[in-house]
Amino acid sequence: MSITIKDVAKRCGMSISTVSKVFNGYPDISEDTRQQVMRIARDMGYQPNALARALKTNRSYNLGVLFVDDNTSGLMHPFFAAMLNAFKSEAEAKGYDITFINHKIGASDMTFLEHCRYRNVDGVCLACVDFYSAEVAELVNSDIPTATVDHVFNNRPCVASDNVSGIRMLVNYAASLGHRRIAYIHGQRNSSVTETRITGFYREMQAHGLAVPEGYVVEGRYDDIMCTRRLMLALLDRVDPPTCILLPDDASYFGAMEAANEKGLRLGQDISVAGYDGIRLTQSLHPKLTTVFQDSESMGRQAAQRLIDRVEHPNTAPNGLVMIPVRLIEGETMARLIQ
Amino acid sequence: MSITIKDVAKRCGMSISTVSKVFNGYPDISEDTRQQVMRIARDMGYQPNALARALKTNRSYNLGVLFVDDNTSGLMHPFFAAMLNAFKSEAEAKGYDITFINHKIGASDMTFLEHCRYRNVDGVCLACVDFYSAEVAELVNSDIPTATVDHVFNNRPCVASDNVSGIRMLVNYAASLGHRRIAYIHGQRNSSVTETRITGFYREMQAHGLAVPEGYVVEGRYDDIMCTRRLMLALLDRVDPPTCILLPDDASYFGAMEAANEKGLRLGQDISVAGYDGIRLTQSLHPKLTTVFQDSESMGRQAAQRLIDRVEHPNTAPNGLVMIPVRLIEGETMARLIQ
């Protein structure tokens, strides 16, 4: 159905090798021949077959992405979707397509590594996945180049958001506004992102000489409005309610809005909250959410760049960790306390 | 690096053909041999190479998806993301991986069709794309099986949300609550979805004998909070303001919330609005948005099923249009008018 190199060669009256060499920029081809082949190939609408090329060269120009969540795919989370989008754009600009790696393809269960081998991906980016699973370890320790997002494996390339600074900025900002009773509803514990933020929270609280009462740091869930609402209500019902509550992420803001409403409290005045992520949506709301902006676009782009770098220059030293700076967005949800 | 069929054959002391036949379920293999080959293959961790297989069989078990938007990718829109997610799950369950089709891969510009050929996709699903472009026409008219979402090409397989019913349900519901001045801020005009809804709007208004004043139907943008806010304020500033405003989609609800706030109007009491999509987020807000639920999950799943059906049974008659029913979600944003 498609036009093959053989068709082009025949039409040109030349050998297959010559046509191939034209397309691969070999020097031992005369200018005349090159022009002619190019013209005829274009006229015929010839497109080299990626499968055949990949089979021979062992380069598929395909990158795997690991974007699976327990429940639903990372596709549905605004932050991960934005990152994937940036990753994809950058990869495409460099000539790579992307393939989602999973472990249920058709009847047969595959490990992530098997799926990667099956599709001959040149490299794989691990973003939204349980980094502590055996499968992931197997993949990372294989010969397939990897890049990770927000989780470090030895000195392998990793793009990480500066979570320590991010959470500290929030605590510091809250403290600077006069808050002393600061609570933290954090995300699920089985991720290094969460752990990093929790540690940062305690450290910055300590730096400001602020106590963290029992129950002020409580496990919630990312992207879960109802859960956040419930936990926030519980915090507000305490005899010693916090004046400021840090949320798992921006999506949780909607839960906070409702909790505040139910209690008749005005956000940014009677009760202060802050999110984490800096997604577009919460920035066009009133009151505008105070949050930490994570540069998902830059993270996705750099993850792609660094992965491709590994793929194309496997013999240079791996480039380790890249920390992506975060930025405090001063919205309208944090009250200045009169002291 | 990887284990090939040759390695397995050697280890088994058999020919390559025999091993291949075992994996492809050929009948002329003895049970003993089958068992032995399977065991050794498993022990060695053998995984057939998809590239080689695809090259030979002309089946890549890869489906293309066309998910490009003018500005940003459809990945960022909750509705399309949900649909893609369902499509992906269904495809994976049937043994297919997915590849994003675009026209800028590396240095060379490709048409969508060229990209599909380059990657040897077995079929392609067109979801979030300009259906009126020449490129898309070229693709749809090629020999590559296609399935479309929300846009019909002749009798080719298409999964469409019942937009006519959806918009009519909203108008009908509004009318039944006593609304007579109903405005419609619709999405961008260059899509059949939008056109269908507009037509449906006028038709149902007429059916209820309701007039549509000049300027009551106005072009907004999907997923654009600011734009919706602006247009809604303009509508409310009229000498004959509507009592009910239909929005382009659920995401626009946030714009409507702000507009109502600015005017000091209570949503669902002083002013009524309705969305379109039924995404999770707007259903966990107060007031809960009245909207039309589009079954993105079912749409994605069925698009995958029907595309794969075309791929696997190319000689049966194409199955035309499947209409996915919509459902009115009665939220809290529509007031009952005392008459």
Place this chain on the structure above:
DNA sequence: AGCCTTGCCTAAATCGTTTTAGTTGGATAA
């Protein structure tokens, strides 16, 4: 004239599979 470059091209092997057309050797039939 003979030899060596150099420039330009081609033959053929190869990547890892699938699949068609045999090839065995033993059992059954005539």
Place this chain on the structure above:
DNA sequence: TTATCCAACTAAAACGATTTAGGCAAGGCT
């Protein structure tokens, strides 16, 4: 006994590319 058949295997040709090794003129040098 010999022809026939069958079950179970294998050889080899593809699929569409890349790449190594080599061929063949034409021109330059002794």
